[in-house]
Amino acid sequence: MSTHINAKNGDIAETVLLPGDPLRAKYIAETFLEDVVQYNTVRNAFGYTGTYKGKKISVQGTGMGIPSIMIYVEELIQEYGVETLMRVGSAGGMKKEVEIRDVVLAQAATTDSSVIKNTFDNQVDFSPIADFDLLKTAYEIGSKKGMKIKVGNVLSADRFYNKELDKMKLADYGVLAVEMEAAGLYLLAAKYNKKALSLLTISDHLLTGEETTSEEREKTFDDMMIIALETALQ
Ligand code: ADE
Numbered sequence: 001m002s003t004h005i006n007a008k009n010g011d012i013a014e015t016v017l018l019p020g021d022p023l024r025a026k027y028i029a030e031t032f033l034e035d036v037v038q039y040n041t042v043r044n045a046f047g048y049t050g051t052y053k054g055k056k057i058s059v060q061g062t063g064m065g066i067p068s069i070m071i072y073v074e075e076l077i078q079e080y081g082v083e084t085l086m087r088v089g090s091a092g093g094m095k096k097e098v099e100i101r102d103v104v105l106a107q108a109a110t111t112d113s114s115v116i117k118n119t120f121d122n123q124v125d126f127s128p129i130a131d132f133d134l135l136k137t138a139y140e141i142g143s144k145k146g147m148k149i150k151v152g153n154v155l156s157a158d159r160f161y162n163k164e165l166d167k168m169k170l171a172d173y174g175v176l177a178v179e180m181e182a183a184g185l186y187l188l189a190a191k192y193n194k195k196a197l198s199l200l201t202i203s204d205h206l207l208t209g210e211e212t213t214s215e216e217r218e219k220t221f222d223d224m225m226i227i228a229l230e231t232a233l234q
Contacts, residue, residue, distance in 0.1 A: 002079040004071050005047060005060075007039035012080040013049055013056040015232045017225075018069065018087045020181065022046040022061030024221075028088070029059050032225055045072065052229045062087075066113045066156060066184035073188045084195045086134065086228050087185055090203035090217070091154060091177035094167055098176045098202055100210050101220045102148045103227065105138055106130060106198035109182035110175055111156040112165055116187060128156075128186030131195035138197060138231045147223055152176045154200065156183035167206060177202060197231070199224050 001007070019025050025046045029036045033050025040047030040060065047060040060076065062069040069087070076082040091104060098104060108129045116126050135151065142149040155170055155178040167178060182198035189196035201220040204211045212220065 002075040004042050004045065005040050005075050005079070006042050007047065007080065009080070011037070011039040011049060012047070012076065012082060013058040014082060015055070015084040015086070016058040016060050016076055016082050017228055017232075018060055018062050018072070018085055018185070020062055020064050020069075020089050024088075025059045025061040028225060031222070032229060033057060033059070053233060055233055057229070057232055062181065065180050066111070066115055066158065069181040070115070070184040070188060073185055077188065077192045077194055082194070084134070084232065085185060085189060086196070086231065087181055087198040088224060088228050089179055089181065089198065089200050091179035091200040093177050093202045093205040093207070094155070094171040095176055096207055098150050099148070100202045100205050100212050101216060102150055102202045103142060103220070103224050104154060104177050104200045104202060105135055105149060105151045106154040106182045106200060107135060107151050108153045109156045109186050109198070110153055110170065111158070111183035113156065113158040113183060115184060119187065126187070128183045128190065130186065130197045131189065134195055134197035134231060137234045138199060138227050141230045142227045145223075145226070147227070150176055154179055154182055154198070156180055178206065199228050
């Protein structure tokens with residue numbers, strides 16, 4: 001047991017998928033995995049382990065924001081020996097080349113959170129980046145399936161509601177989309193030499209105000225899940 005996860009040693013797979021919403025974790029486990037066992041209920045941050053095409057895979061809900069995802073990632077790595085972590089979430093499009101329903105693979109994660117600076121005593125701006133092998137594999141799998149995949153920098157925003165932050169300036173510097181967790185995941189993956197990737201479906205757009213319907217969200221989410229699961233098999 002760790003502080004926020006009531007699993008025993010061996011209950012959690014080496015590869016873990018990380019949706020923000022715990023009910024998404026339940027949906028993923030029920031929809032895509034076989035022989036599923038629920039290993040966590042603490043704070044309703046549901047966690048499940050099952051198999052996908054014979055490979056043991058876990059799914060852990062992380063909650064929203066960098067502080068929350070970092071609790072689960074730290075414990076998964078430190079207490080349960082997790083090696084590969086893939087966030088599967090949603091993001092708001094920031095550039096017009098990125099359309100709703102697209103899948104964005106976060107090659108890097110820019111952030112206004114102080115967590116990165118604090119880690120390096122304010123001396124450097126460390127760049128949190130994805131694992132290249134996971135990124136390449138996910139891109140190739142998605143492209144082969146004919147999906148619209150964009151790869152690039154994302155903003156891991158500290159606040160969902162923040163008009164003071166100039167997101168359009170970041171878009172001018174190539175930032176594709178905004179979400180709230182990737183930078184924390186990538187920072188810990190770098191610290192512990194683990195593999196991480198954030199896969200994001202564009203659920204809304206900051207430029208156009210468009211939003212996906214719940215059916216569209218489900219369909220694009222399922223497409224992204226297939227990419228994540230097939231990547232996990234490689
Ligand atoms: N996740 C999905 N859409 C988002 C947005 N507009 N801002 C931050 N996180 C998001």
